[in-house]
Amino acid sequence: MSIKVADYLFTRLRQLGVDSVFGVPGDFNLRLLDFVEPSGLQWIGNCNELNGAYAADGYARIKGLSALVTTYGVGELSAINGIAGAFAEKSPVVHIVGTVPRPKQEARIFVHHTFGDGDYRHFANMATHVTVAQANLIDPRLIPDQIDWMLKQAILHSRPVYLEVPDDMPDVLVEAKNLENVIKLESGRQTESDTAALEQVMERIYQAKQPLIIIDGETRAMGITTEAEALVKLTNWPTWTTMFGRALINEQLPNVYGIYTGQFGDSQWKKYHDTADLIIILGPHYSDTNTSIFTALPNPEVSIAFSPSTIQIGDHIYRDVSNNCLSHLVNSLDASRIAKVEGPSKSIMTEEALDPSGLITQNHFWEKVNGLFQEGDLILAETGTSSYGSQTFSVPKNARLFNAVTWLSIGYMLPATLGATLAQRDRTKDDTTRAFLFIGDGSLQMSVQxxxxxxREKLNVIIFVINNGGYTIERAIHGRTQKYNDVAIWRHTQATSFFGADESHAVNNNFVARSWSDLEQILENDNIRRGSGVRLVEVFMERDDVTGILLPLMKTRIANGD
Amino acid sequence: MSIKVADYLFTRLRQLGVDSVFGVPGDFNLRLLDFVEPSGLQWIGNCNELNGAYAADGYARIKGLSALVTTYGVGELSAINGIAGAFAEKSPVVHIVGTVPRPKQEARIFVHHTFGDGDYRHFANMATHVTVAQANLIDPRLIPDQIDWMLKQAILHSRPVYLEVPDDMPDVLVEAKNLENVIKLESGRQTESDTAALEQVMERIYQAKQPLIIIDGETRAMGITTEAEALVKLTNWPTWTTMFGRALINEQLPNVYGIYTGQFGDSQWKKYHDTADLIIILGPHYSDTNTSIFTALPNPEVSIAFSPSTIQIGDHIYRDVSNNCLSHLVNSLDASRIAKVEGPSKSIMTEEALDPSGLITQNHFWEKVNGLFQEGDLILAETGTSSYGSQTFSVPKNARLFNAVTWLSIGYMLPATLGATLAQRDRTKDDTTRAFLFIGDGSLQMSVQxxxxxxREKLNVIIFVINNGGYTIERAIHGRTQKYNDVAIWRHTQATSFFGADESHAVNNNFVARSWSDLEQILENDNIRRGSGVRLVEVFMERDDVTGILLPLMKTRIANGD
Known part of the structure; x- marks a missing residue:
């Protein structure tokens, strides 16, 4: 049986759970786009390619895989920073690029979207830096295996891959028989390495007297969030997360503390970590920003780290351990031999009486809005004060939290909200799926469209725009009073109308909060709590107002008169 | 004498005529930004880095050099498609990237904006594909020469260069003495190659009976627009331009015909070109889109082509010819020996009586708006129907026209308008400097912010948004009725208000034209003709309405029922 290249590709994506495809049309991908909707995929045209890449990244973090279609040169390069972010933070985006037809490439013709040097490999070469695998679909005999190989690597590494489809290829026929078997990763045949590692891990678990668990973000990329939650429940041990690891397991479990921020956080927690005799860390991701500037790094001497294909115990690394090693562990543990451990006190959110006419402050704002969140919600907090503010959120069961991790490309979170919300709706088939986005006015300007x-996609998104006149996170780092950290002043509440909301949404979905009483009213507003569509709440705050780890930085700036 | 690295760099830029610097602040460029305004440069913060790169490209095309500052990884990659466009179309942008401080790079520390693999060269390696030269400022002993070398190459090749400034470098001291001499390119010592070439060229000129001149776009990059105009005046020979070459010389000269579009244009013109015995082409740029799909290519057998550092006569290439070869030619020619030539008839714009209540059409729209243009105006027509429409514009003396050339990255023209208008104002010190931007609703969505x-910069820009519901140029190519070529519907006339225009501009600077009478009124409106700030005119047109070379394409689509 034969099948057209484009049908093969899109069928594979469908089999792997992709329901929506992102991108922007361009001269060299139009023939490919003809196949998207007939294959049962939904086409989500983005305003520009970077936004499309961000959206695809968000989608993949919820659904486990996503696809982005761009055009040769101009499109793919516009998207490349988004692909780089997906690479840095392990989101499996299949970047499909419609390229110049083979005859023109072979003849090295000077077509548009090129440099006129006849070299058609520039952009593919650039892509090697930000993707785990690349393929150019120019030979029908190889194409089915090439596509499968790319998809397998995207899933295995949970990172983007790069696929070139010349414009004369979408309807070329290829062999269809691979499609009979859905792509699956070799799963957990237990290896000798597994057995040896697991024995050691169990031994250490049974011995532990002051243990703790850290859920880090690569737990998602490794596909072990369910097993992680099972371990947390089974041991009942004190459990923390990182920024990256937030809300990957149910954070309402009584033994989950929230995010651990080393020297910037609770001193009792730090003491407990510093004197622990066992730290199990799942999916570690040790960037400066994900480890509170390396102060939250677990002590390697007492740590067991589950990473993709390795388990590190102290300074010994067991390699090539199977996917479901953690599952084996959970199934093998004898609960009666596990120490019952009392962790340090939890931090308690305290409601404080606030002056109703007082300015809204970073301190208290985040706990106030927390009451809006419900099971199943998506909560997304953009790099900047929003992300630091979100550290204190108590996240309901089955809700997800995206925040700043490592790539920290401002502008990411708004299109990621689009992608993640669509993915959640595709996954649940529930039209009431909703998301909360927290974003500063500076970040908003990056990708507002x-x-x-x-x-257009009728998503339910409540956007809180923190209006503090610019890049406050940069003000905390350097240039507190410098003009370059300011941004142009917009009329934020006109966004829904400008961007085409229906009349009623354009009028009723916009809010401004300048004081605590404004905020209280908005939080009780029916359109916020039960409404639909995009709602935008502009929240004014002081230019220097920060929270969390940014607070000592800003204080230093102010003390130095910077 | 010593000077700080950042002061050295910005002083050099000032010496070379850069008055404004574009970019976006980020963690690793803040210390560098401290030096921008004290050095006398104006800081123009952009909404995002791609827009910043586009703006810098536009600036450089007017002023001959520009600078863009981004931050490591996230910022520079967001900008890279704009840099690639500057590379493709020869605009000298100095891309300055604030990178991670040297100690962290050397220790391969996993900081944010990286992939955690300790490799700090990924993005510099990517930049090699889209810049003519690269330097990493890590050794104070080399830095002054490195900077000079980069700037020299940017100017010589009229293409972008890439400069890494680690965050610990801006205030390191370096030797200042280079600054005493402004960077200059070695100019035209006449070489043997020049002499030989010029002799041949003159001989051919004196023999010519049916000659013509083509002004192509690299004339700008070569810095020979003045000499080109002198040649056109001296010979009085029939002269055409390409898309890329539009309005680089005074197109009001009686012997200038406008753009030559090969088989898609006037058949008498084509006959004249096909039977010419001499074609002098200045700054050739032979992409498909700049040569009406190669149908406007001059016959090489009768051509003399002036390119950067070469003159090609027939199939012989004279290499390493000097910069001012054309100037020598103009000064050496004996006008009395040059044939007086009668070219074919010029095309005449005819005013046609239009039904005042009729829909606005591509045919006639462009001639209607043409009356607005005055000497010194900038006219920018985005890729798509706007660019093809602009082919018919009669451009006043000293006005400039930007249109689609080769890179054709939609979204470019709006930020390029920002950059070009600023450059024009910097150049003329005239606050009434104004620009007209013609852009489709699809392109607008890319970079609208x-x-x-x-x-914010109080520029005078009149934006005509062609609202035809999406990517009409793509509809002409493929997928005429496909949903993927549609875009979301916006309320365009709210843009100025949303983006922060003052109250009066926000109310009075927005217009909608659905009929010819609407358009007539708008064209007479005082705010359009003599107003200030950003004005936006939304012009509704049919989804399939195209002009020029797109017309036969669209007709084929319709005939095939595509």
Missing amino acids: EISTMI | EISTMI
Whole structure:
């Protein structure tokens, strides 16, 4: 049986759970796009390619795989920073690029979207830096295996891959028989390495007297969030997360403490970590920003780290351990031999009486809005004060939290909200799926137009825009009073109308909060709590107002008169 | 004498005529940004880095050099498609990237904006594909020469260069003495190659009976527009331009015909070109899109082509010819020996009586708006129907026209308008400097937020948004009725208000034209003709309405029922 290249590709994506495809049309991908909707995929045209890449990244973090279609040169390069972010933070995006037809490439013709040097490999070479695998679909005899190989690597590494489809290829026929078997990763045949590692891990678990668990973000990329939660429940041990690891397991479990921020956090927690005799860390990701500037790194001497294909115990690394090693562990543990451990006190959110006419402050704002969140919600906090503010969120069961991790490309979170919300709706088939986005006015300017795609796709997104006149996170780092950290002043509450919301949403979905009483009213508003579509709440805060780890930085700036 | 690295760099830029610097602040460039305004440069913060790169490209095309500052990884990769466009179309942008401090790079520390693999060269390696030269400022002993070398190459090749400034370098001291001499390119010592070439060229000129001149776009990059105009005046020979070459010389000269579009244009013109015995082409740039799909290519047998550092006569290439070879030619020619030539008839714009209530059509729209243009205006027509429409514009003396050339990255033209208008104002010191931007609704969505920077910088820009519901140029190519070529519907006339125009501009600077009478009124409106700030005119047109070379394409689509 034969099948057209484009049908093969899109069928594979469908088999792997992709329901929506992102991108922007361009001269060299139009023939490919003809096949998207007939294959049962939904086409989500983005305003620009970077936003499309961000959206695809968000989608993949919820659904486990996503696809982005761009055009040769101009499109793919516009998207490349988004692909790099997906590479840095392990989101499996299949970047499909419609390229120049083979005859023109072979003849080295000077077509548009090129440099006129006849070299058609520039952009593919650039892509090697930000993707785990690349393929150019130019030979029908190889194409089915090439596509399968790319998809397998995307899933295995949970990172982007790069696929070139010349414009003369979409309807070339290829062999279809691979499609009979859905792509699956070799799963956990237990290896000798597994057995040896697991024995050691169990031994250490049974011995532990002051243990703890850390859920880090690569737990998602490794596909072990369910097993992670099972371990947390089975041991009942004190459990923390990182920024990256937030809400990957149910954070309402009584033994989950929230995020551990080393020297910037609770001193009792730090003491407990510093004197622990066992730290099990799942999916470690040790960037400066994900480890509170390396102060939250677990002591390697007492640590057991589960990474993709390795388990590190102290300074010994067991390699090539199977996917479901953690599952084996959970199934093998004898609960009666596990120490019952009393962790340090939890931090308690305290409601404080606030002056109703007082300015809204970073301190208290985050706990106030926390009451809006419900099971199943998506909560997304953009790099900057929003992300640090979100550290204190208590996240309901089955809700997800995206925040700043490592790539920290401002502008990411708004299109990622589009992608993640669509993915959640595709996954649950529930039209009431909703998301909360927290974003500063500076970040908003980067990718604001993607609000229109949210509106067009009838997504329910409540956007809190923190208006503090610019890049406050940079003010905390350097240039507190410098003009370069300011941004142009927009009329934020006109966004839904400008970007095409229907009349009623354009009028009723916009809010401004300048005081605590404004905020209280908005939080009780029916359109916020039960409404639909995109809602935008502009929240004014002081230019220097920060929270969390940013607070000592800003204090230093102010003390130095910077 | 010593000077700080950042002061050295910005002083050099000032010496070379850069008055404004574009970019976005980020963690690793803040210390560098401290030096921008004290050095006398104006900081133009952009909404995002891609827009910043586009703006810098536009600036450099007017002023001959520009600078863009981004941050490591996230910032520079967001900008890279704009840099690639500058590379493709020869615009000298100095891309300055604030990178991670040297100690962290050397220790391969896993900081944010990296992939955690300790490799700090990924992005510099990617930049080699889109810049002519690269330097990493890590050794104070080399830095002054490195900077000079980069700037020299940017100017010589009229293409972008890439400069890494680690965050610990801006205030390191370096030797200042280079600064005493402004960077200059070695100019035209006449070489043997020049002499030989010029002799041949003159001989051919004196023999010519049916000659013509083509002004192509690299004339700008070669810095020979003045000499080109002198040649056109001296010979009085029939002269055409390409898309890329539009308005680089005074197109009001009686012997200038406008753009030559090969088989898609006037058949008498084509006959004249096909039977010419001499074609002098200045700054050739032979991409498909700049040569009407190669149908406007001059016959090489009768051509003399002036390119950067070469003159090609027939199939012989004279290499390493000097910069001012054309100037020598103009000064050496004996006008009395040059044939007086009668070219074919010129095309005449005819005013046609239009039904005042009729829909606005591509045919006639462009001639209607043409009356607005005055000497010194900038006219920018984005890729798509706008660019093809602009082919018919009669451009006043000293006005400039930007249109689609080769890179054709939609979204470019709006930020390029920001950059070009600023450059023009910097150059003329005239606050009434104004620009006309023609852009489709699809392209607008790519980079719309940069309207706010135009507003903040108090630029005078009249934006015509062609609202035809999506990517009409793509509809002409493929997928005429496909949904993927549609875009979300916006309320365009709210843009100025949303993006922060002052109250009066936000109310009075927005217009909608659905009929010829609407358009007539708008063209007479005082705010359009003599107003200030950003004005936006939304012009509704049919989804399939195209002009020029797109017309036969669209007709084929319709005939095939595509």
